[in-house]
Amino acid sequence: MRRVEPRRLAAAVLVAAAALGAALLGSCRFNYGPSASERGAGAAPTAVFVNYLHNVVTRGALSFRLTAARAETYDGEKKTVLHDVQFAEYDPDTGALVSRGRADSAVYHSDSGDADFSGDVRLESKRQDAILAGDSLHWDDKAKRLTGPLEKLVTISRSDGSFVRGAGFEAEALTRSFSFRGGVAGTLVETAAAEASK
Numbered sequence: 001m002r003r004v005e006p007r008r009l010a011a012a013v014l015v016a017a018a019a020l021g022a023a024l025l026g027s028c029r030f031n032y033g034p035s036a037s038e039r040g041a042g043a044a045p046t047a048v049f050v051n052y053l054h055n056v057v058t059r060g061a062l063s064f065r066l067t068a069a070r071a072e073t074y075d076g077e078k079k080t081v082l083h084d085v086q087f088a089e090y091d092p093d094t095g096a097l098v099s100r101g102r103a104d105s106a107v108y109h110s111d112s113g114d115a116d117f118s119g120d121v122r123l124e125s126k127r128q129d130a131i132l133a134g135d136s137l138h139w140d141d142k143a144k145r146l147t148g149p150l151e152k153l154v155t156i157s158r159s160d161g162s163f164v165r166g167a168g169f170e171a172e173a174l175t176r177s178f179s180f181r182g183g184v185a186g187t188l189v190e191t192a193a194a195e196a197s198k
Contacts, residue, residue: 045074049072053066063092065087078110078111080108082107086102098126099125112142116137116139118137129160130156130158131157144173145173147168164180166180
């Protein structure tokens with residue numbers, strides 16, 4: 001296992017963005033009658049929303065926005081499925097964009113707080129100048145861990161040209177570090193500030 005320190009490629013903060021996105025996927029609760037299990041074996045959603053928009057306001061200012069082309073809630077299965085989902089986090093004091101992300105689809109499990117992101121998944125931290133891109137990520141809310149399958153590649157990059165790409169991605173929110181269980185390749189660009197701090 002190869003471990004990468006966030007000081008070198010400050011991208012582990014993207015775990016927090018994913019955690020925030022997962023937490024807010026579940027912040028809307030709906031109750032529109034009996035659940036699918038109470039109605040029978042049907043797989044129909046409990047509720048469907050088109051052009052879904054969810055805003056969070058902090059101290060009177062927009063702090064988080066989540067949109068989806070379609071949102072489906074399944075009360076019996078305790079999950080929400082979102083299609084073409086995007087989110088943006090803002091600093092409520094300045095209005096500046098802090099982080100943003102997108103995925104072709106996301107599934108939030110309200111009983112565990114876990115979430116699965118698939119398709120074109122991209123998480124970007126403006127503060128850390130880091131982008132995480134892949135096509136399959138899982139957020140384990142209890143462990144505060146973001147993971148990718150061993151057979152899938154995840155790329156973390158910065159605007160200076162630094163990047164690292166590997167399979168079997170794992171990021172720990174508590175230690176703010178990430179690692180790859182498979183092969184890893186990449187390039188780290190040393191900046192003048194980094195050289196001066198040595």
